[in-house]
Amino acid sequence: MKITLAKHTGFCFGVRKAIEKAYQTLKEHKRKKSVFMLGEIVHNEKVINELKKEGLELVSSLKEVPSHSILILKAHGTEKEIYEESQGKDIKLIDATCPMVKEIHRKALYLEKKGHKIVIFGDKNHAEIKALISYLKDFIVIEKKKELKDKELSGKIALLLQSTQSLEESLEILKILKKTNPQTLFINTICPDAQARQKEVIKLSKNNDKVIVVGSKKSANTRRLYKLSKKYNKNTYWLNRAESIKKNNFGKEDRIAIISGASTPKETVEKIIKRLKKLYSE
Numbered sequence: 221m222k223i224t225l226a227k228h229t230g231f232c233f234g235v236r237k238a239i240e241k242a243y244q245t246l247k248e249h250k251r252k253k254s255v256f257m258l259g260e261i262v263h264n265e266k267v268i269n270e271l272k273k274e275g276l277e278l279v280s281s282l283k284e285v286p287s288h289s290i291l292i293l294k295a296h297g298t299e300k301e302i303y304e305e306s307q308g309k310d311i312k313l314i315d316a317t318c319p320m321v322k323e324i325h326r327k328a329l330y331l332e333k334k335g336h337k338i339v340i341f342g343d344k345n346h347a348e349i350k351a352l353i354s355y356l357k358d359f360i361v362i363e364k365k366k367e368l369k370d371k372e373l374s375g376k377i378a379l380l381l382q383s384t385q386s387l388e389e390s391l392e393i394l395k396i397l398k399k400t401n402p403q404t405l406f407i408n409t410i411c412p413d414a415q416a417r418q419k420e421v422i423k424l425s426k427n428n429d430k431v432i433v434v435g436s437k438k439s440a441n442t443r444r445l446y447k448l449s450k451k452y453n454k455n456t457y458w459l460n461r462a463e464s465i466k467k468n469n470f471g472k473e474d475r476i477a478i479i480s481g482a483s484t485p486k487e488t489v490e491k492i493i494k495r496l497k498k499l500y501s502e
């Protein structure tokens with residue numbers, strides 16, 4: 221078995237920063253105050269469970285956070301209302317929003333101010349998109365090309381993307397928009413890390429017999445890597461833990477590429493490699 225590990229594995233910069241902030245906050249405050257996270261700060265079960273063990277409490281609404289406590293906001297961004305409401309409750313916010321995500325908010329607000337309707341290509345239910353639209357008034361969110369059929373868009377339009385969006389699919393959306401709105405502005409807000417992983421997974425999927433994409437089923441960027449890889453290589457597997465490897469999925473002669481989503485610890489990838497070596501060298 222030949223295993224090729226992608227250059228881009230383990231945490232991206234934004235996820236690493238958010239996790240570091242959470243541990244730092246716990247270290248400084250947990251003896252004196254309760255520390256909460258509003259939603260999972262990153263999309264990985266292992267990371268979240270370890271933070272919970274250290275004392276970080278997970279809540280799903282601001283109502284569950286008592287006054288005088290500390291609240292860590294997730295890497296994907298948080299709705300505008302949460303910032304406003306927490307002020308009235310005397311809650312100290314630790315903002316772990318990724319700077320790349322904040323940059324998308326800034327660009328969207330700027331373009332809206334300049335009179336553009338903001339067309340967002342992203343997952344309506346993803347935390348990043350929910351946060352982004354909380355700042356906007358004139359926007360639509362589309363998840364699939366076909367949704368554009370029912371939309372009559374006129375005037376100035378700017379297309380912005382979820383930070384982990386697929387560039388290939390985004391360009392298809394742009395093409396459709398340009399048919400009726402040739403002046404559509406395209407703002408590529410896919411984060412450089414996500415783009416690099418996408419490029420790499422395409423290359424790896426073409427040059428290997430099989431591909432393993434490692435990451436949580438909740439992780440949007442892992443899902444996109446999986447979908448992209450599957451497009452070019454049907455022998456693509458999405459795993460979140462070494463124990464999920466099924467022996468009959470792989471063989472001793474396989475050339476296998478491994479890549480991870482941006483919220484996957486390197487340790488998980490290493491365990492998968494170790495198990496593959498153990499299973500196929502015996």
Ligand code: SF4
Pocket residue numbers: 232233234235295318319320321383384411412413414441482
């Ligand atoms: S994938 Fe990019 S935008 Fe998302 S958290 Fe990581 S660095 Fe930030």
